[in-house]
Structure formats: C-alpha cells, structure tokens
Amino acid sequence: MRKVIIAGNWKMYKTQAETQEFLQGFLDTITETADDREIVLCVPFTDLATLSRNLHGTRIQVGAQNVHWEEAGAYTGEISPPMLTELNVRYVVIGHSERRQYFGETDATVNLRLKAAQKHGLTPILCVGETKQQRDAGETEALIQQQLEQALVGVDQQRLVIAYEPIWAIGTGDTCESKEANRIIGLIRSQLTNPNVTIQYGGSVKPGNVDEIMAQPEIDGALVGGASLEPQDFARIVNYQ
Ligand code: PGA
Numbered sequence: 167m168r169k170v171i172i173a174g175n176w177k178m179y180k181t182q183a184e185t186q187e188f189l190q191g192f193l194d195t196i197t198e199t200a201d202d203r204e205i206v207l208c209v210p211f212t213d214l215a216t217l218s219r220n221l222h223g224t225r226i227q228v229g230a231q232n233v234h235w236e237e238a239g240a241y242t243g244e245i246s247p248p249m250l251t252e253l254n255v256r257y258v259v260i261g262h263s264e265r266r267q268y269f270g271e272t273d274a275t276v277n278l279r280l281k282a283a284q285k286h287g288l289t290p291i292l293c294v295g296e297t298k299q300q301r302d303a304g305e306t307e308a309l310i311q312q313q314l315e316q317a318l319v320g321v322d323q324q325r326l327v328i329a330y331e332p333i334w335a336i337g338t339g340d341t342c343e344s345k346e347a348n349r350i351i352g353l354i355r356s357q358l359t360n361p362n363v364t365i366q367y368g369g370s371v372k373p374g375n376v377d378e379i380m381a382q383p384e385i386d387g388a389l390v391g392g393a394s395l396e397p398q399d400f401a402r403i404v405n406y407q
Pocket of ligand 1 (some may be wrong): 393
C-alpha cells in the first residue's frame, strides 16, 4: 500500500510568530481529514523548534528543507541530521530544484544527503524534475532517469519519498497537465525496486487543481509551495476530494 503524503514546502517564508499564526488558522481545519493522509510541513530551520513544540500531539509531521551529510564539523551554515532529529523532525526535502539551481546542489551531494538522512531515521523527500528547455528538447525522461540513478545509489527505498517537480511548473501557476504528471511518475516508479514508494507531484498545486491531480492513479501526494503558506488554501489541498 502506498501512503498518501501531502507536504507543504514553506521555502524561505515565515518567522516564528507567523508560524504560530498559521497554526492557529490551520489546526482546526484538519480535524475531519482522513487518517490515512500524512500531513507534513517542511519549514525553515528557525521554525522547526516552534513547530515541533506546537504540533506535539497533533497528526502533523515536521519536515526540514535540507540536511548535511556529516554529523558535525566545520561546515559553516549547514545543519546536521542529529540537529534535526533532536527537534522531532521526521522528513527532509533533498535536492529541491532551487537548491540545485542557486546553491550548487548536484546529484552526488543529493546522494550523500539522502544516505545521511536515512541513517538517522529521517525520511527524505527527493525532488527530481526538468527545466522547460530540457522538456522542449525532449530530454525529460533521460534527465529524470539520470537524476534517479545517481541519487539513489545505496539508498534504502523502503524509507523514501520522491517528488516529481517540473521546474517550469514551480511557482509559475503553470501546472503540469495531470495526465502528463501521471505518466512521468509512472516512469519514475518503473525505475524503482520498491513499488510502494510514495511519489508526489509538485509545481503550482492549488485548491483549484488538487482534486484532479490526486485523482491520477500514479500520484500519491503533493509537495506544495506557495499554496501551503495560507492555512485555508493548504487545508483545502490536504482535504482534496
Ligand atoms: P509551488 O512550489 O507550489 O509554489 O509551485 C512547489 C515546490 O517548489 O515545492
């Protein structure tokens, strides 16, 4: 059985005060949400402690947006796996396209982060996806195959989430057509050894398109950026029909 996981990715948004405000608006709206849907909030490092404290006893899981592969060391600006697990963090986004594009993340460093996260009991959410240019050049399938091949060396597929995020659909309002997202996610699944890996779609998921996206047979969840910042919008997404 594949688990449904709806995760918010707050990126570099929300102070601790804003996090608390979000929770006030959000927690009441998910009391009716089906139990078999996992809800995760992947937030900036500075919000993790606040979130962890306030979510104790709720069904929402805490996620981070990156993790280093060493347990400690001279790596200014980085955060280690034990620093996350101490705060009850369960999930961590790895290889998001914004990290690849702006911060030099490669398939090799993604692989190191994935293995370190798993070693410490964190469930990584591995992001893969193509640019508009790569799509137009017909390179989507080969690119994703390569991203997976390199990222997944030595990675345990029993504790892994993958998010297919076409880069041209992120933050643009230009969602990937749901049947096409379903097709690519099917391709991703065909490359895995564990057929039960949860594979999400990400890229301009909104209250208005989530029902159609989640109706696709290969799509097991969503990684939601912009629309996860508003409690009402994210609640509608979590409560997709
Ligand atoms: P978006 O971002 O929902 O704002 O398009 C998705 C993501 O980057 O994970």
